[in-house]
Amino acid sequence: xxxxxxxxxxxxxxxGNYLGAIKQWVRAQNxxxxxCIVDLHALTLDISPTQLQEQTLSLLAELLASGLxxxxxxxxxxxxxxxxxxxxWLLECVATxxxxxxxxxxxxxxSRQEGFRAGLFTYPVLMASDILLYDAQEVPVGDDxxxxxxxxxxxxxxxxxxxxxxxxxxRGVQPPSAARVMDLQEPTNKMSKSVSSDxxxxxxxxSPKDIExxxxxxxxxxxxxxxxxxxxxxxxxxxxxxxxxxxSETPQQVAQRYERYGDLKNDLAQVLIAEIEPITKRYFxxxxxxxxxxxxxxxxxxxxxxxxxxxxxxAAKAMGLLG
Numbered sequence: 001x002x003x004x005x006x007x008x009x010x011x012x013x014x015x016g017n018y019l020g021a022i023k024q025w026v027r028a029q030n031x032x033x034x035x036c037i038v039d040l041h042a043l044t045l046d047i048s049p050t051q052l053q054e055q056t057l058s059l060l061a062e063l064l065a066s067g068l069x070x071x072x073x074x075x076x077x078x079x080x081x082x083x084x085x086x087x088x089w090l091l092e093c094v095a096t097x098x099x100x101x102x103x104x105x106x107x108x109x110x111s112r113q114e115g116f117r118a119g120l121f122t123y124p125v126l127m128a129s130d131i132l133l134y135d136a137q138e139v140p141v142g143d144d145x146x147x148x149x150x151x152x153x154x155x156x157x158x159x160x161x162x163x164x165x166x167x168x169x170x171r172g173v174q175p176p177s178a179a180r181v182m183d184l185q186e187p188t189n190k191m192s193k194s195v196s197s198d199x200x201x202x203x204x205x206x207s208p209k210d211i212e213x214x215x216x217x218x219x220x221x222x223x224x225x226x227x228x229x230x231x232x233x234x235x236x237x238x239x240x241x242x243x244x245x246x247x248s249e250t251p252q253q254v255a256q257r258y259e260r261y262g263d264l265k266n267d268l269a270q271v272l273i274a275e276i277e278p279i280t281k282r283y284f285x286x287x288x289x290x291x292x293x294x295x296x297x298x299x300x301x302x303x304x305x306x307x308x309x310x311x312x313x314x315a316a317k318a319m320g321l322l323g
Contacts, residue, residue, distance in 0.1 A: 003033040003034065003138050003139070004036070005034075005035055005141070006038040007022075007035075008037075009039055009042050011055060011194075012205050013059070013203070014191055014192075014193060014202060015201065015202040016181035016192075018066060019181055022063065026066060026068060028140060029068060029072045030073065033072075033073040034076070034134050034307070035076075036077075040085065041126065057287070057293050057294075060296065061284075061293060063075060065279045065282035066204075070299065070300070080301035080305075081304045083133055083305070083312040084129050087133055088128075091125050091129055091159070099151055100125070103147060103148070125151075125155070127148050131149075131152050131170055132152065134307055134308065135167070135307075136168070139170050139172050140172075141172040152170065153171075156169045159318075163318040166315050181241070182238040183195075184218040185200040185217075185219055187234040187235040188234055199214055199217055200214075201214075202214055204276055204279055204280060205280055206276065208273045211269055211276065212269045216265050216266075218235060226258040228251040236264075240254050243271060
């Protein structure tokens with residue numbers, strides 16, 4: 001089954017990125033899976049050219065260390081496949097201003113940036129281009145991206161109705177738990193690279209000592225009653241979901257084993273260390289071979305371009321552009 005998903009090179013991945021997306025990517029990888037480092041999206045951020053290049057290679061190393069295998073799937077860099085930007089313009093001529101103004105992430109990010117870049121407003125259309133170029137049937141997506149996927153579906157359906165059947169309309173898939181890992185210090189907010197405090201996020205490069213410290217200091221509540229309830233116990237429920245996403249149990253099953261928060265936190269810290277420590281080791285091994293990382297990206301771009309070219313030309317012809 002054709003699968004497509006992407007991730008921005010915006011800094012070291014945290015636990016939310018890994019559990020909410022990358023772990024699912026690894027499970028779903030197959031010869032028809034396309035995973036994209038969306039460096040064009042990163043240009044909406046205040047990021048220097050050097051920083052962007054370094055973070056791009058670092059992210060690729062993290063993806064490989066997390067278990068993605070270039071013999072099993074295609075990993076590529078968005079900017080190295082020119083059809084992403086080309087199709088995005090065609091789709092901007094199908095999407096509406098009203099749709100884009102309703103995007104929740106635009107409202108949130110725009111409110112934090114004075115004089116925000118126009119790309120922040122239009123990037124959901126570029127995301128639609130990313131998806132539709134590959135005739136993806138499934139798109140692994142976290143809670144925060146569901147609205148963008150619905151926009152993609154709307155654009156594809158409108159295009160098909162207006163110009164004839166051109167795009168497959170994809171559906172989103174989510175992991176059964178930890179689709180949205182919350183901040184360890186502010187559990188009503190999503191774990192974030194830019195917003196979370198150092199204690200609020202676990203990074204894939206954190207040492208075992210750092211992981212233990214962050215989990216032990218995670219906010220819960222005072223009654224020490226271990227049960228899963230997002231409404232009254234968001235901090236505790238966040239920890240239970242994190243645990244369950246690694247142990248393949250339900251959060252309720254995890255909760256049944258504990259009577260005290262301290263015991264849960266101790267065990268969760270050890271579970272996370274066992275999961276993250278091997279990833280960290282492999283990450284530095286990959287990062288120390290930039291030539292191999294560049295080779296992998298070049299190979300991936302060639303494979304992705306072969307698919308994207310046909311889709312773009314099909315859409316351009318449908319709209320009346322001469323080949």
